[in-house]
Amino acid sequence: MRIVIAKPGLDGHDRGAKVIARALRDGGHEVVYTGLRKTPEEIVRIVMDEDATALGLSTLSGAHEVLVPAVCNGLRDEGLSEVVVFAGGIIPSGDHDSLHDQGVRAIFGPGTRTSEILDFLETTSQRIESGQPVGIGENSGWRWG
Amino acid sequence: MAMGLNDFELLNSALSGNRRDLSKILTAIEGGASFEMGPQDPWTLGVTGPPGVGKSSLIGRLISKWIGRGEKVAVLAVDPSSPNSGGALLADRMRMGATDSSDSVFVRSLATRNHPGGVTSRLSPMIECLAACGWSRIVIETVGAGQSEIRIVAFADRVLLVDGPDRGDMVQAEKAGIMELADVIAINKSDMPNSQHAADSVRSALGLSQGSQPQVYLVSAHDGSGVDELLEEIEACSVSNLRGRLRTRERLLSLWDSRLLDHPRINEVLYAVETGSITLDEAVESLK
Numbered sequence: 001m002r003i004v005i006a007k008p009g010l011d012g013h014d015r016g017a018k019v020i021a022r023a024l025r026d027g028g029h030e031v032v033y034t035g036l037r038k039t040p041e042e043i044v045r046i047v048m049d050e051d052a053t054a055l056g057l058s059t060l061s062g063a064h065e066v067l068v069p070a071v072c073n074g075l076r077d078e079g080l081s082e083v084v085v086f087a088g089g090i091i092p093s094g095d096h097d098s099l100h101d102q103g104v105r106a107i108f109g110p111g112t113r114t115s116e117i118l119d120f121l122e123t124t125s126q127r128i129e130s131g132q133p134v135g136i137g138e139n140s141g142w143r144w145g
Numbered sequence: 146m147a148m149g150l151n152d153f154e155l156l157n158s159a160l161s162g163n164r165r166d167l168s169k170i171l172t173a174i175e176g177g178a179s180f181e182m183g184p185q186d187p188w189t190l191g192v193t194g195p196p197g198v199g200k201s202s203l204i205g206r207l208i209s210k211w212i213g214r215g216e217k218v219a220v221l222a223v224d225p226s227s228p229n230s231g232g233a234l235l236a237d238r239m240r241m242g243a244t245d246s247s248d249s250v251f252v253r254s255l256a257t258r259n260h261p262g263g264v265t266s267r268l269s270p271m272i273e274c275l276a277a278c279g280w281s282r283i284v285i286e287t288v289g290a291g292q293s294e295i296r297i298v299a300f301a302d303r304v305l306l307v308d309g310p311d312r313g314d315m316v317q318a319e320k321a322g323i324m325e326l327a328d329v330i331a332i333n334k335s336d337m338p339n340s341q342h343a344a345d346s347v348r349s350a351l352g353l354s355q356g357s358q359p360q361v362y363l364v365s366a367h368d369g370s371g372v373d374e375l376l377e378e379i380e381a382c383s384v385s386n387l388r389g390r391l392r393t394r395e396r397l398l399s400l401w402d403s404r405l406l407d408h409p410r411i412n413e414v415l416y417a418v419e420t421g422s423i424t425l426d427e428a429v430e431s432l433k
Contacts, residue, residue: 021234021236025232026227026229026230026232027232028230028231028232029232030226030233030254031234032236032254033239035239042246046252048164048165049168049251049252049253050252050253051169051171051172079165080165
């Protein structure tokens with residue numbers, strides 16, 4: 001699968017995003033890593049140019065309630081409804097529901113095993129193949145976990 | 146693969162400037178599809194050099210200059226796939242500066258081992274597609290570490306070789322034969338000590354060979370110095386007959402390789418050689 005791992009906003013480090021990028025590569029995926037401090041518009045542009053199947057957003061700064069919906073809306077506005085969005089980093093559990101409502105299919109916090117993210121992507125692949133909704137613009141209440 | 150109606154619509158949309166559909170078409174071409182685009186005359190630059198010398202950052206600088214001149218710049222950034230997992234980590238674009246926000250830049254990352262024959266057989270049709278869609282400067286970036294990378298830059302009509310100070314890697318580049326293909330050489334990181342020394346030693350190595358030699362430029366992707374002069378040379382450089390022939394040779398070998406690796410009986414024949422039931426010569430004969 002082609003996956004973009006992106007860092008929206010003003011986070012100071014990207015250790016977690018790099019660990020995830022490496023783990024997904026070792027799991028056989030093609031991972032495009034954006035580097036730090038990308039705007040939601042830039043992230044949407046990268047997903048489009050790279051024709052990615054999935055987008056992983058890593059945020060640590062606490063701005064996820066602004067940045068993640070901005071990326072999700074941008075993807076829908078650009079006709080990238082089939083892209084699967086997942087998130088990780090520091091996202092308090094009280095905020096999970098509102099992000100899921102935005103179409104984010106999975107949220108992985110600290111301590112997540114990388115094998116779980118690979119399992120999520122595998123399940124996602126199966127859903128895409130069987131035509132079940134899983135993209136950011138595809139209406140579905142489905143979420144991981 | 147013949148073009149279906151959907152392909153036709155997709156192509157028309159991409160030709161009229163739809164970025165998402167261009168991106169979809171590039172994926173399809175990478176996967177082996179073909180699209181009728183008519184004859185194209187793409188402007189291409191291959192950029193290669195050892196890891197860590199600042200190729201992507203320098204490309205970022207060139208992109209800004211080109212955009213200032215009204216060009217539309219597309220980059221195909223080729224990175225190796227992991228031989229173990231088949232996965233790839235593609236991170237060239239993160240060093241290309243503000244490229245992610247301009248309408249005049251398109252960056253696509255490519256992994257080398259997506260299909261048995263490698264990415265090389267798909268490069269020409271991807272380049273033609275980008276040219277047809279109005280991208281006036283097409284850059285192919287690869288790490289210059291060995292034979293397969295040489296074959297990738299050989300698909301460009303001009304080649305820029307980048308090196309840095311204190312690396313000593315130019316000797317490796319020479320071994321791999323990339324020096325012979327380079328039309329222009331840039332020594333990056335001129336803001337660091339010893340870069341002048343690196344440029345001098347490359348010039349002196351070049352001085353030992355016969356024929357017309359590529360110009361060597363000292364540049365800094367960090368502060369931008371020397372980039373204007375480098376760009377002028379890249380725009381002005383003409384391909385010598387000798388390098389033209391070398392390049393054609395690499396392209397031919399590369400397509401030959403892909404054809405061989407895509408052969409339907411390749412695994413069967415490999416197994417037969419491995420188990421000793423046929424010789425290598427017989428294997429070659431049977432794959433003809």
